[in-house]
Amino acid sequence: MSSVPDGKKLVRSPSGLRMVPENGAFNSPFSLDEPQWVPDKECPRCMQCDTKFDFITRKHHCRRCGRCFCDKCCSKKVALPRMCFVDPVRQCAECSQVSHREMEFYDKQLKVLMGGGTFVVTLGSSDKSETMMCRLSNNHRYLFLDGESHFEVELSRISSMQVLTDGTSPGGGTSRASGMLLHYKPMGSQDSQQLRMEAAEDKKVASSWLAAMHKAAKLLYEARDQ
Numbered sequence: 001m002s003s004v005p006d007g008k009k010l011v012r013s014p015s016g017l018r019m020v021p022e023n024g025a026f027n028s029p030f031s032l033d034e035p036q037w038v039p040d041k042e043c044p045r046c047m048q049c050d051t052k053f054d055f056i057t058r059k060h061h062c063r064r065c066g067r068c069f070c071d072k073c074c075s076k077k078v079a080l081p082r083m084c085f086v087d088p089v090r091q092c093a094e095c096s097q098v099s100h101r102e103m104e105f106y107d108k109q110l111k112v113l114m115g116g117g118t119f120v121v122t123l124g125s126s127d128k129s130e131t132m133m134c135r136l137s138n139n140h141r142y143l144f145l146d147g148e149s150h151f152e153v154e155l156s157r158i159s160s161m162q163v164l165t166d167g168t169s170p171g172g173g174t175s176r177a178s179g180m181l182l183h184y185k186p187m188g189s190q191d192s193q194q195l196r197m198e199a200a201e202d203k204k205v206a207s208s209w210l211a212a213m214h215k216a217a218k219l220l221y222e223a224r225d226q
Contacts, residue, residue, distance in 0.1 A: 010086070015063040018084045021139075028140040029155045030219045032082045035066030043068035048092065064095035081106045082219075105219065109212035114138065117209030119179070119197040121145060131200050134209070136216075158184040159192060161217045163210055177210035178203070 007022045015034055021027055038047075043059060045052050047067045053059045060074045061067070063083070069092050076096045077088040081103075091099060116135030122128070132147035143153040161182045165175035179198035186193055199206035 015061075015083075015085070016089045017086045019086055020084050030082060030140060030216070030223055031084060032064075032223055034083055035064065037061045037066045038068050040068070046070040046073055048073035060090055062092040062095050063089040064091050064099065067092065079103060082223075102219070105212075105215050109215050110136070110140070112208055112212040113216060115209075117206040118200040118202060119206060120200050121147070122196040122198075124194055134197060153182075153184050153195065154187065155216075155220060157187070158182055158217075158220070161213070163214050164198070176203075177207045177214070180210055180213060 008019050009022050011018045011020055013034060014037070038061070040059065043053075046057075046059070046069050048069050049072070051057055051070045051072075053068075053070070057070055059068045060071060062069060062074055063085070064080060074090055074092045076091055076093070078091050078096045078099045079085070079088045080091070080099050082099075083089075113136035116133050119132060119134055120129045121132045121134070130147045130149065132145045132149075134143055134145050136142070137144055137152075141155060143155065145151055145153070161180065163177050164179035164181060166178035177199075179196065181197075182195050183192045184195065185191065199210075
């Protein structure tokens with residue numbers, strides 16, 4: 001184990017080299033824990049094709065699900081940023097497909113969320129609204145809202161999130177996202193607060209930000225249910 005800049009450290013696990021926060025409390029809310037590997041003695045055969053393991057046919061563990069497979073069924077090495085691996089790691093066919101789909105979020109949508117969008121924000125049942133820039137923090141743990149005032153929403157304290165649509169779109173296709181309604185518990189409080197965000201000037205940028213946030217919500221809930 002060795003320390004590196006920016007409050008992170010390199011950790012070597014049986015699955016590979018990982019770059020994790022120095023303080024585990026500051027993990028990204030999208031991150032997943034490494035799975036427990038199925039013990040070798042409990043998997044005499046490949047859990048996909050049922051091939052029997054022997055001196056020639058060796059067993060391999062999928063780094064995402066922890067199950068045992070033969071080389072043919074677990075040959076792909078795919079990036080797995082949700083577990084903070086530095087290099088691509090061995091995954092079974094099913095898990096590698098999931099990880100490939102998630103890479104779009106890490107390659108594109110996270111950048112959109114951190115770039116931010118401009119929204120008209122209404123807090124609770126207030127009749128006052130404020131135009132604010134909303135963006136995801138660099139450590140992925142907070143939504144920062146900046147205008148004449150400033151406040152933060154911790155993603156782990158969001159209980160529900162609903163994307164609002166305008167009901168129309170060019171060419172009569174799918175409705176475009178126009179806002180978001182979320183419920184969260186402010187720090188130090190157990191009472192739920194409502195936050196409503198509606199796209200301000202640049203609706204195209206806001207719509208892209210909302211679509212990325214919708215994907216983020218799916219990963220967030222999946223991580224909670226792990």
